[in-house]
Amino acid sequence: VKDAIDVRLRKHGVARRWRGKVVVSAHDVDLAIVTVHEEEDDTFWDGVTPAEWGVELPRLQSSVHVVGFPMGGSTICVTQGVVSRIDCKNYRVGYTAAHNPGRILVIQIDAAINPGNSGGPAFAPDGRVVGIAFQTLGGDGIGYIIPVLVLRNFLDSLEQNGNAYRGLPELPFKGFELRNQSLRRYLQVPEGTTGVVIRNVAPAIASLLQEDDVITRIDDKVVGDDFTVELRQSELLAADYLVTCKRWGEPTRFSILRAGEPREFSTVLTPLPHHMPRASGFDCEPTYAILGGLVFVPLCCPMFDYKEHKHVSQQLYNLVSHSMTSTFCADPALSNGPIVLINILADSLNYGYNGRPWRVLESLNGRKISTMDQLCETYINNSNEFLRFGFSQEGDKIVLDAQKCREISSTLMATHAISSITSKNLAHHFIAAGHEAEAKAA
DSSP, rough: OTTTTTTEEEOOOOOOOEEEEEEEEETTTTTEEEEOOOSSSSSTOOOOOOOOOOOOOOOTTTEEEEEETTOOSSSSSEEEEEEEEEEEESSSSSTTTGSSSSSSSEEEEEOOOOOOOOTTTOTTTTTTTTEEEEETTTTSEEEEEEHHHHHHHHHHHHHHTTOOOOOOOOOEEEEEEEEHHHHHHHHTTTOOOOOOOEEEEGGGGGTTTTTOOEEEEETTOOOTTTTTTEETTTTEETTTHHHHHHTTTTTEEEEEETTTTTEEEEOOOOOOOOOOOOOOTTTTTTOOOOTEEEEEEEHHHHHHHHOOOOGSSSHHHHHHHHHHHOOOOOOGGGGGOOOOEEEEEGGGTTTTOOOOOOEEEETTTEEESSSSSHHHHHHHHOSSSSEEEESSSSOOOOEEEHHHHHHHHHHHHHHHTOHHHHOEEEEEHHTTOOOOOHHHHH
């Protein structure tokens, strides 16, 4: 239902389609709640019997059948298989997968799952729901369902937060496997003790955890040197799930070694600020500013996933990858992606600068630019004859006549059939400054 304009609901065996309404969606767990639109009658629910939850994690080799409407036909489809694996997986795919909260519990099944199956329930032999279909690995016969535990936590989070989705609890640290004997001796880890050494800590938990701490237990689970914990007898899982599968507000207990001394603490983990907005409608909205035909936007996960890698400069890709994998964002107010020049609209003013979009903006007239608000303010308050846009590559600049930039705004918009010089959330900068022509375009 992401970005859907018109949602229609239909019951099996009934030709009528009711108008639907998306109540809430959760980008990181690929779930949404849809109901009948208030303008429709409530006859949709006549004769509907709610399904019942099954076990949170079925056993390996237990039977499962998936119900849905996959491609290849217009009627309901039922496929059958077994539970092949219990695992942890990043629900997000693409270049920005590292911006998800961490690996989340999944159930792998060998029942056929195809495009269109998403959102369909998976039933145990007793008719209870054990999960919801959501991903497949193409034609390899590998499909994934979201387990009941994740579904329950999603609903529980909505109940606690007034139907607003806040996101999953996230791992507040980055760890390193504790396999090397020299490293173990340096950290004073006793023989027979396992765990992972902390290399990076989120500011939100820096008062409790620090670099070179060794995490030996999370809750009651012993952490292995490869950051796995025992799920059930002889079944190991990535320890991420102990955090990402927590109920909203439920505390997590950590046992650590600090310079060989054992310590314990408990804390409630929450979503963390990131260096780049992650999902439309969750923590970002379309934002742009067109200055002298130069189209600037803050880089965000939806845009980066949309753009094919071959069109993105290696420098930009490296910058994004570094911000995603190396450090935590310290301040929620600074949770903005880099400002990127993504296009140059043709005009005689910027002639000769075409051909190299997707550059990271660093400065305007010598002032470092970190946000779109700073960019608009600096542009409006400029008193110099020229505007000098500096980019991350050394010596890379675009210089434009400041007065002509303002003069061509209306013409530029008309030529390229663009209604606004900026997105709505930036237009106030031009209106407040009394730039009539640009304010009108905005």
